Amino acid sequence: MKTFPKNFLWGSATSAPQSEGHSLQNGKSETTWDYWFKTNPEKFHENQGPENTTNIYEMYKEDCKRMKEIGLNSFRTSISWARLLPDGRHVNQEAVAFYRDYFKHILEEGVQPIINLFHFDMPMWLMEKGGWETRESVDAFAFYAKTAFELFGDLIKNWTTFNEPIVHIECGYLNGAHYPAIHDFKKAIQVGYHTLMAHAYAVKAFREIMPNESIGIILNITPAYARSDQAADQSAKENADLLTMKSFLDPAVKGFIPDPLIQLIQAHDLTPETIGSDKEIIKENTVDFIGLNYYQPLRVQAPENPRFPAQDPEDLFAPYDWPEKRINPYRGWEIYPEAIYDVAMMMKNEYNNFPWYVSENGMGVAEEERFVNEEGMIQDDYRIDFMKEHLDYLYQGIQEGSNCFGYHTWTFIDCWSWLNGYRNRYGFYRLESDKDFTRSLKKSGLWYKEVAQNNGY
Template identity: 50%
Template structure:
């Protein structure tokens, strides 16, 4: 009888779960041999930049509470969880392996498997080791080789049990936030350096895939890309051109390279015209061509509304992607009033159809989707956060995901950002995204929200 009530059914082997990252949830920032990453360093020199002066030191204390957290994942029905390995925890500056880190990640992986939660492991989530940033970070070709070695070591250490690997999370973010803005260290605004960083990240992804394929471990390796569909204000030639440039720079530079093995021709022409061409070799192009992803993770939060530039670039202003288009504030849009972001559920469908039609209908999953809320404690009733807004957000997105599935898209799963409230870069704990509340004033106590139990029922029924 249950089946008859389900308006939106999902495949029986669908991946239901959530995602987080090392720096955002582990804590123990300087314990057991972990070395400094860019966030530890930046907080040390400029703590005032971080919301409420809360840095990455303890975050959600997963390092100490992972057994409790994984048990809770099982209780709440999750069958998979994506997390990242901290490069600066695992690999020391002298390139030796930190055995304490090996022990920790082995314990996490084994505990997950014992609880029926499949580990999806991502290798890089914005947390460059400071000893590598000091030699230029992703600008330096040597760091690409170091990353290749780090990836290979992870596969050798954990690949006997981990069968879902991802090279990078949101490769545009270190480029956009670190080299075209002041949101991530090193806070540079230089389009040419940004292009070199983006190029090296994509090359490193292909080299990691190459190393994984050599080992024949029987799993899949992919990349996690935040795909933000670019919608033009109108069908005018100028607006369409602006939207296309935004899509080329911010989506296709990573998507085409990962799935099709080549940078879009239009993008190459644009980069040449603007004198932004990175240093590269013909051998690199072969590596990229021959080492594409098996699987794609798609992070989707909001659309990008774009219009043609309405004013000339100021003389002397630095060149950025926004030199070629303007953002468009669409009247009447649906908004998350607690975060300020547009909510556009159909975007998840549009992305899925694009992947089906233009990217080999590759297997993909929604690797992040979520709703951040500031001051969420105001929705607490009898000790539990009644987050009906999050239930509505998830269900409305899943309706469109279900439509995509029914129209032949190879959608394999849905992961919410995030399992438990976690620390978020400069925003710290300002916006809460989790199924589970973290009480920072009470030993990081975990309390599931209403949405956690709704999601459990959804998983049990494989639909709603």
């Protein structure tokens, strides 16, 4: 029996735009996803847009009971900025009523909510002003965060500012997967910097309003592994870790942007516009915990013909195709559970054993209806095996002293996923249709319930 620490969080995660539905209803204003789907629906898998998703807006009471049914003791979701503050200034009272009742029902089922403020869903009114490219976004986000803390702080004790900030930077400004889908490395760095400052000012507001509670940030961790021990490959690994991991992890935990990262972006003429007081704001507003989402590693090598100054991250670190890799063919991601142990040791040895939890881990599979048994239940043993492999390595890291306090999967109920619609499924519950929103429990849900009840396996 592998028993995890007392009060370990066994839970799952989702987001407002991927689960709530009612995307342009009940007072909510347009986000970048609503706008992009309206203007370019052909980019979305089978024309599946953000309108309906999992319909938690109507079904949250039953879904909170489902959380308890599969043994969850914790659950992360997000608030929609565009729903709570449709114009950025005025509160939508219907949204307040919805979220308060939703959160109360989560709590009534004995589940600890962790509420996130931003999950890739930029309000379109702010995007029209430049979004994260403009300094105005920092103040706008701080006001939104303050409003949320004041409205829901009596119910919610554990908050996070952003989910995977690197993603909206890379996908929006480098690889075309999120709106505005442009390619501009310098703008990407500026967007990242404003996101970091928005995070820091949100933490500042939190300290003023809820000084005795906890706030963190959710980061996607793709640990870099170099092709070889040669100096050029090791330099590529360092560049990758600085840009994709330490750029947010170090300021959030240590209170400063690492000097090697500052030097790297200066060398390539990528330095963002800043304000003199920013350094102090970052220093004074570190977090209480970190959530780390882990799905896949990052294999890198030295670029063969890098441009200078760099026009793209691949001028600083190039992808390496590791011949021994094991791949999830549906998502195209490498399955490498060993990295979760490396992450655990990193948090112990490089970050003074800072408290952290696995805030997402999961396996997306297409056409899961192939695996339905005679009783109508999906036999997703592949998902159980995936989780168990990762938990084995997480357990090893905890046994060696890493201060990890929980494990959350992606996701609770199959949800809509950005440009991919419902192609790949991750949930403990199957969403049978995005038209009638029927849910059915998968085998993995029964397995997870047993793990949570036993605090191990």
